[in-house]
Amino acid sequence: MTTWQAIGLMFRAPRKGRGFWFSFAIDLIWPFLAVFTRLRFRGADRLPREGGLLLASNHLSNADPVTVTAFALTAGRIPRFLAKASLWRVPLIGKVVRGGGHIPVERGTAQARGAYHGAVEAIRRGECVLFFPEAGFSDDADHWPSAKVKHGLAKVALETGAPVVPVVNWGTHALLPARSRFPKLFPRKTIDIVTGDPVDLSDIVGTDRAALTEATRRIMHAITEILADLRGEQPPVR
Structure with a gap:
C-alpha cells in the first residue's frame, strides 16, 4: 500500500x-511506519470482528508487536499482548502497556501462571489476545520459527475454544534487527503481515501434555507454512 x-x-x-x-x-508510531516502510497486509478478513480471538505470530524483532497491532487494528480488533512484567515498571512504557490492557508475564517466577489466567479472562471478555509462542526471537539462523516453543497459547486455546489465527511477520528483522537498539530506515524496508485460516483444534480434547503438544505443533506448522509461501522457500525439515 502507499x-x-x-x-x-x-x-x-x-x-x-x-x-x-x-x-x-499508536498515533505516534503508525505514521512513522507508513513513511519509513512499505506495509503489505494480507488476510485481515480472516480475523473475526467480535468475540474472543487468539493471534499466534512468529517473532523476529521488537517491532513485531507494533506491526501486528497495526494489522489487527485494520481488521477492527484491538490486540492485547503478553509482555515481560518489567515493562510495567518503565516510565511511560508502563503507562502504555497498563492503559492498553496488556498482560504482564513474570518470567521465571511462581507468578508466571498469572499471565495464563489473564489471557483466559481477556478471551472470555471477548478480547483479541496476541501470543508469540516462541516466547522470544527466532533462534533459527534463517529466521524460520524456532523448533522449541511454549505451550501457553495452546493451553489458552483449548481452555477457551477461541479461534487461533496464525500470523506471519516478515521484514521486521531488517527494520529493527534483534540485537539493535535503533531501526535501520534506509533503504526503505518492506514489511509483510499475512494471516492464514484459523487452526483446526476441534478434535483435540483436554489440556494434558499430549494435547498441548499436538495443538502447538499444528499452530506452529500453520505459521511456518504461511512464511514458506511468502518467502517462496521450503522450510527446514525437523
Whole structure:
C-alpha cells in the first residue's frame, strides 16, 4: 500500500477501548511506519470482528508487536499482548502497556501462571489476545520459527475454544534487527503481515501434555507454512 493509504487506515482503526496512552503510542508510531516502510497486509478478513480471538505470530524483532497491532487494528480488533512484567515498571512504557490492557508475564517466577489466567479472562471478555509462542526471537539462523516453543497459547486455546489465527511477520528483522537498539530506515524496508485460516483444534480434547503438544505443533506448522509461501522457500525439515 502507499504511504497515504497506510495513514488513511490509521484514521479508520477502532479507538474505543485502546486506552489513552496506548492510543497515543499508536498515533505516534503508525505514521512513522507508513513513511519509513512499505506495509503489505494480507488476510485481515480472516480475523473475526467480535468475540474472543487468539493471534499466534512468529517473532523476529521488537517491532513485531507494533506491526501486528497495526494489522489487527485494520481488521477492527484491538490486540492485547503478553509482555515481560518489567515493562510495567518503565516510565511511560508502563503507562502504555497498563492503559492498553496488556498482560504482564513474570518470567521465571511462581507468578508466571498469572499471565495464563489473564489471557483466559481477556478471551472470555471477548478480547483479541496476541501470543508469540516462541516466547522470544527466532533462534533459527534463517529466521524460520524456532523448533522449541511454549505451550501457553495452546493451553489458552483449548481452555477457551477461541479461534487461533496464525500470523506471519516478515521484514521486521531488517527494520529493527534483534540485537539493535535503533531501526535501520534506509533503504526503505518492506514489511509483510499475512494471516492464514484459523487452526483446526476441534478434535483435540483436554489440556494434558499430549494435547498441548499436538495443538502447538499444528499452530506452529500453520505459521511456518504461511512464511514458506511468502518467502517462496521450503522450510527446514525437523
